[in-house]
Amino acid sequence: MALRIIVKDPDPVLREKSKPVPKITPNIHKLLNDMAETMYDAEGVGLAAPQVGVLKRVIVMDVGDEHGLIELINPEVIEQEGEQFGPEGCLSIPGLTGDVRRAQRVKVKGLNRHGEEIVIEGTDLLARCILHEVDHLNGVLFTDLAEATYRGEPKEEE
Numbered sequence: 001m002a003l004r005i006i007v008k009d010p011d012p013v014l015r016e017k018s019k020p021v022p023k024i025t026p027n028i029h030k031l032l033n034d035m036a037e038t039m040y041d042a043e044g045v046g047l048a049a050p051q052v053g054v055l056k057r058v059i060v061m062d063v064g065d066e067h068g069l070i071e072l073i074n075p076e077v078i079e080q081e082g083e084q085f086g087p088e089g090c091l092s093i094p095g096l097t098g099d100v101r102r103a104q105r106v107k108v109k110g111l112n113r114h115g116e117e118i119v120i121e122g123t124d125l126l127a128r129c130i131l132h133e134v135d136h137l138n139g140v141l142f143t144d145l146a147e148a149t150y151r152g153e154p155k156e157e158e
Helices: 026-041 124-137
Strands: 046-048 058-061 070-081 084-088 096-102 105-111 117-123 148-151
Touching (some): 026 046, 046 124, 058 124, 084 124
Antiparallel strands (some): 070 105
């Protein structure tokens, strides 16, 4: 495993659409391992491959709940319901927080590192994280959706 450099906005790679992973190879396993190590080192709760300069549909997340580390390849949001409104930050936009409206509950399907289809359901912070990371795969940043942005730490409700 190795730490990767986190790409910072306004790097154009963050605005590109990621390509699906056609086959899970040892390089994809290494990418997943490196992304998880990089996310934990940066004290983040999620990281998408474009944030380490790789335009592949791969995300990792760990919001500190019972799911632990979630690795998703070719994730696709299949259900969304409800609404939550609160602060988000991003490892690619350090020091900036924004108030973003997201679904309260989401269901996403994708592949795990073994190529098996998995379905993850999340609410609250996990739902927010899933949607935030999937947005990265489509070249969308939280600042595109934020109703307000501010410098510094998020206000309460996270």
